[in-house]
Amino acid sequence: MSESRRPLALVTGASSGIGAALARELAADGHDLILVARSGAALEALAAELRARFGAAASVLPADLARPGAAAELFARIGGRAVDVLVNNAGFGDNGPFHEADPARIDGMIGLNIGALTALTRLCLPGMVARRRGRVLNVASTAAFQPGPMMAVYCASKAYVLSFSLALAEELRGSGVAVTALCPGATATNFIHEAKIEDIALFNLPGMSVMSPEAVARSGYRALRQRRRVVVTGLNNRIGAFFGSILPYGLVLPVARRMLASGR
Numbered sequence: 001m002s003e004s005r006r007p008l009a010l011v012t013g014a015s016s017g018i019g020a021a022l023a024r025e026l027a028a029d030g031h032d033l034i035l036v037a038r039s040g041a042a043l044e045a046l047a048a049e050l051r052a053r054f055g056a057a058a059s060v061l062p063a064d065l066a067r068p069g070a071a072a073e074l075f076a077r078i079g080g081r082a083v084d085v086l087v088n089n090a091g092f093g094d095n096g097p098f099h100e101a102d103p104a105r106i107d108g109m110i111g112l113n114i115g116a117l118t119a120l121t122r123l124c125l126p127g128m129v130a131r132r133r134g135r136v137l138n139v140a141s142t143a144a145f146q147p148g149p150m151m152a153v154y155c156a157s158k159a160y161v162l163s164f165s166l167a168l169a170e171e172l173r174g175s176g177v178a179v180t181a182l183c184p185g186a187t188a189t190n191f192i193h194e195a196k197i198e199d200i201a202l203f204n205l206p207g208m209s210v211m212s213p214e215a216v217a218r219s220g221y222r223a224l225r226q227r228r229r230v231v232v233t234g235l236n237n238r239i240g241a242f243f244g245s246i247l248p249y250g251l252v253l254p255v256a257r258r259m260l261a262s263g264r
């Protein structure tokens, strides 16, 4: 990989959806990119686009980050290059009663949504702290603000991401390194099909707005630049997150279940 004076951003889950849109925001703002996901061909196509449109040096490192040890292997492949911006975006969800869930899928979800995010942050932060410069954008969700019956592990994983990010933001206050948790609500990406939640009320009730990945990325990137600790995208989602956080569980849990239950 060639050296460049442009700041370097590493984006996980860059092959589609919010991650690809965040990579475009970063490239448009003068960053070089390392793009990570399993789908090498989609990453190569995005890298070519970022080079052509923005003059960004974009490298592709295909990896299955749900595997134990994958984050450390990825970091080794970066070969000591200083990561200025880390975007932990790769993640997936699942729907249905927990006691019927595929154990391997649960392990993969925890491994990716929590394990890889934590490990990559641990690996990239020392360099940022030493340089007194750096930003971490962790993609959480409005799912972080209340438990999610029928998406129990996914919502708990996003509660982890939010809690972890807020704690780090405080630990790193005054260090020159900022940590931002991006909390999108329903967003029109492949996530919906991967989690098999096309029919759930959250995505279909009248008045529920589904945002585009581009709008989510713009909001998240603005918050990262402003060094905000947390951003919830969209007014409806901010209202939902607020009430999800303050109302008693006796009220919140049945509503959350109705919003997340699939009719399958």
Ligand SMILES: NC(=O)c1ccc[n+]([C@@H]2O[C@H](COP(=O)([O-])OP(=O)(O)OC[C@H]3O[C@@H](n4cnc5c(N)ncnc54)[C@H](OP(=O)(O)O)[C@@H]3O)[C@@H](O)[C@H]2O)c1
Residues within 6 Å of the ligand: 012, 013, 014, 015, 016, 017, 018, 019, 036, 037, 038, 039, 040, 063, 064, 065, 066, 067, 089, 090, 091, 092, 093, 112, 139, 140, 141, 142, 183, 184, 185, 186, 187, 188, 189, 190, 191, 192, 194, 213
């Ligand atoms: N869409 C929503 O409604 C919504 C709402 C709140 C939060 N989010 C969060 O937003 C983030 C991005 O999701 P999205 O909505 O943009 O969905 P998406 O289009 O399905 O993107 C998910 C990304 O993660 C990558 N990924 C999945 N498994 C991976 C693995 N094992 N190793 C490496 N990369 C992997 C995918 O690439 P490959 O398949 O090529 O590996 C893809 O690039 C996720 O963390 C999700 O939880 C989404």
